[in-house]
Amino acid sequence: xxxxxxxxxxxxxxxxxxxxxxxxxxxxxxxxxxxxxxxxxxxxxxxxxxxxxxxxxxxxxxxxxxxxxxxxxxxxxxxxxxxxxxxxxxxxxxxxxxxxxxxxxxxxxxxxxxxxxxxxxxxxxxxx
Numbered sequence: 001x002x003x004x005x006x007x008x009x010x011x012x013x014x015x016x017x018x019x020x021x022x023x024x025x026x027x028x029x030x031x032x033x034x035x036x037x038x039x040x041x042x043x044x045x046x047x048x049x050x051x052x053x054x055x056x057x058x059x060x061x062x063x064x065x066x067x068x069x070x071x072x073x074x075x076x077x078x079x080x081x082x083x084x085x086x087x088x089x090x091x092x093x094x095x096x097x098x099x100x101x102x103x104x105x106x107x108x109x110x111x112x113x114x115x116x117x118x119x120x121x122x123x124x125x126x127x128x
Contacts, residue, residue: 007061014064018049036103043095051088 025045029038053065065088073081 011062021045021049036099036106039102040096040099043099044092047088047091047095051091053084053087 022042022045025042029041032038032041048066049064051065052062053068055061055063055068065084069081069084072084
């Protein structure tokens with residue numbers, strides 16, 4: 001590998017940047033009251049910044065797919081960029097589906113808990 005030291009330094013700086021931006025996102029999404037929406041924002045962020053793509057020329061380095069797609073779009077056009085982004089889009093769609101299903105399950109569980117809990121106002125009215 002020709003630029004192995006430069007590659008590892010760039011990868012380290014990129015991961016430090018991802019961790020820093022994730023902390024900012026975590027703080028910003030902390031104020032969203034509905035947890036599945038927070039999870040979805042974090043999931044999309046992680047898919048966008050961490051989906052890898054392996055290059056083939058001149059050396060087989062890994063890079064974030066979003067960056068490779070941006071350069072492919074500038075050099076080769078939409079078709080090449082969409083091929084690079086296909087795995088990231090698939091991950092976002094699959095994860096979004098899992099989060100929606102989890103949100104439905106959590107909502108059903110909370111509705112069951114509300115129905116099982118006796119109404120406190122009715123019990124308070126009987127004693128007066």
